[in-house]
Every structure is written in C-alpha cells, then in structure tokens.
Amino acid sequence: SQKIEQNSEALNIQEGKTATLTCNYTNYSPAYLQWYRQDPGRGPVFLLLIRENEKEKRKERLKVTFDTTLKQSLFHITASQPADSATYLCALDIMDSNYQLIWGAGTKLIIKP
Amino acid sequence: EAGVAQSPRYKIIEKRQSVAFWCNPISGHATLYWYQQILGQGPKLLIQFQNNGVVDDSQLPKDRFSAERLKGVDSTLKIQPAKLEDSAVYLCASSLGRVSTGELFFGEGSRLTVL
Numbered sequence: 583s584q585k586i587e588q589n590s591e592a593l594n595i596q597e598g599k600t601a602t603l604t605c606n607y608t609n610y611s612p613a614y615l616q617w618y619r620q621d622p623g624r625g626p627v628f629l630l631l632i633r634e635n636e637k638e639k640r641k642e643r644l645k646v647t648f649d650t651t652l653k654q655s656l657f658h659i660t661a662s663q664p665a666d667s668a669t670y671l672c673a674l675d676i677m678d679s680n681y682q683l684i685w686g687a688g689t690k691l692i693i694k695p
Numbered sequence: 696e697a698g699v700a701q702s703p704r705y706k707i708i709e710k711r712q713s714v715a716f717w718c719n720p721i722s723g724h725a726t727l728y729w730y731q732q733i734l735g736q737g738p739k740l741l742i743q744f745q746n747n748g749v750v751d752d753s754q755l756p757k758d759r760f761s762a763e764r765l766k767g768v769d770s771t772l773k774i775q776p777a778k779l780e781d782s783a784v785y786l787c788a789s790s791l792g793r794v795s796t797g798e799l800f801f802g803e804g805s806r807l808t809v810l
Contacts, residue, residue, distance in 0.1 A: 586737075616798065625699075625786050625801030646803070671737055682751065683799070685737030 588672060588686040594661050595693050596692070603657040603689045605672035610684065614647055614675035615655050619668045620688065626671055630657075662693045699723065701802035708806050709810055713775035716805045720769070720789030726750075727764055729772050730786040730798065737785055744770065777809045 587606045602619040602663050605615070614632040618626035622656070632639045632648045639646045659666050669688040676684055700719040708714050720727050725746050730738035742752040742758065748768040755762065764770040771801070774781055784806050788799040 592724035623803075623806075625788070625804050626799075633796065644766070673737075682740060682743070687735065687737045694713070 586590045586672065586674060586684060588670075590687065592690040592692055593670055594613075595691065597662060597664060597693055598614040599662055601659040601662045601691055601693070603667065603670050603691065604670040605655040605657070605686055607653050607674055610653075610674055610676050611650075612676050612684075615646075615671045616675065616683065617644075617646055617655075617657050618671045618673065620671055621668050648661040648682050659691075664693045664695050699787055699789055699802035701785075701805050704804055705808075706801060706807050707778055707808045707810065710779055711776040711785070712771065714777060715774075716785050716787075716807075718770045718772070718787030718802060720787070721800055724789035724791055724800070725729050725767070726790045726792060727770050727772070728786075728788040728790075729762055730788065732786055733783045734783075741772070741785075747771060766773045774807075777807075779809050782807055782809045 584645045585608045589604060597631040614631055615632045615695040617629045619629055630639055630641055630644060631647045632646045643660045647656045655672060655683055669690045671688040699721055702717050706714055718792040727744045729741045729789045731741050732738045742762045743750040744764040748765050760774055762772045786801055786804045788801045790799050
C-alpha cells in the first residue's frame with residue numbers, strides 16, 4: 583500500500599542544535615515534495631518545495647534533501663530556536679491526473695531553551 | 696495581500712445537526728481545496744475545485760457532505776447530518792494553479808466539535 587511516514591513521536595532538541603526531521607514514503611514516485619509548518623490552532627504554512635531532480639534546497643536556516651532512491655526527504659533546521667517549535671508536515675506531489683498532494687501526519691518539534 | 700479567510704473559527708453542534716463553513720481564497724487563485732484534519736493526522740483532501748468546476752471529490756462522503764464554489768471565487772462546505780466522527784478541523788486552501796506549480800495557502804481552519 584502507499585504510505586508516507588513521519589516520526590510520530592515528538593522530537594526534542596536543545597536550542598542552537600540542528601533539528602533533523604524525516605519523511606519516508608513507499609510506492610510513490612513523487613515529482614515534488616513540499617514541507618509545511620503548522621502551529622497549534624493554525625493552518626499549515628509553506629516552507630520549501632524540492633523537485634525530484636534536485637538533491638538539496640536551502641532557505642535561510644532551513645535545508646531539505648530529497649533522495650528518490652531511498653524514498654526519503656530530510657528536513658534540517660540549523661541553529662534551532664524555541665520559535666521553531668511546531669509540527670512539520672511533508673507532502674508529496676504524485677503528479678496524478680488530479681495533481682494531489684499526499685500528506686504525512688507530521689512531526690512535532692520542540693526546541694528547548 | 697489578504698490571506699485565505701475562513702469562518703466560523705469554531706463550531707459546536709449536536710450529532711445529526713447541520714453545519715456550513717465558508718472560505719474566501721486569495722484573489723486570483725484558481726484552485727481551491729477543502730481538507731479535513733483530525734487531531735494528530737495530516738490533512739485529508741475532501742474536494743478540489745479548479746475555478747468553479749470540481750477536479751476531485753473522491754474522498755468526500757457525498758451522503759452527508761456537499762461543497763460548492765459559485766462564480767469560481769468563495770466556497771461553502773456543508774455537513775448534514777453531522778456524525779461524531781466529523782469532529783475535526785476543516786481547512787480551506789488555495790493556489791494559483793495546479794499544486795505542482797507551487798505552494799498552497801491555507802486559512803486558519805474551522806474547528807468542528809460534534810457532541
């Protein structure tokens with residue numbers, strides 16, 4: 583069956599360290615992968631999009647990698663801050679006829695001061 | 696630029712009652728989505744509109760859920776009659792075109808509690 587997996591347990595990171603979140607998928611061949619941030623009681627906010635032919639994408643303290651062989655994307659936040667605490671969702675664009683995004687359940691990130 | 700507007704933010708109803716949610720997307724965005732997000736899960740697409748036409752409603756429980764997007768702008772999602780399992784946050788999102796062209800912009804969501 584088709585599946586997207588993100589760490590279901592919360593990730594606790596010390597302020598200043600690098601946080602790394604994982605998004606694994608099976609039985610998809612996504613053309614794009616997107617990462618969103620969601621704060622409690624709010625809608626998701628777009629962070630980064632990476633294409634299948636891109637190995638890495640950066641935006642300020644954020645870095646995303648996309649390994650289509652391993653079927654995995656890693657999302658890194660360097661020099662993490664308590665304000666980075668949120669749930670991070672990955673979403674795959676499987677380029678079917680309806681151009682749907684398939685969503686992971688998200689990983690809750692907690693940055694401790 | 697104004698973001699995606701949704702109302703109401705919160706709604707509490709008894710089971711078997713009806714409820715309607717409203718969404719106004721970002722001006723000029725052709726594609727509008729309604730998602731259901733249950734606590735601890737990712738968003739689940741209910742229906743996708745391209746202008747005022749339905750692109751995908753395969754996961755919409757059509758016996759109780761309905762949605763429309765008149766004139767290709769704002770949209771309403773209705774649930775009648777509601778069930779306990781419909782308790783969730785209903786997210787509206789919009790994008791310029793098909794999702795592959797870029798990001799989705801989400802509203803704050805409408806939290807529904809069915810008692």
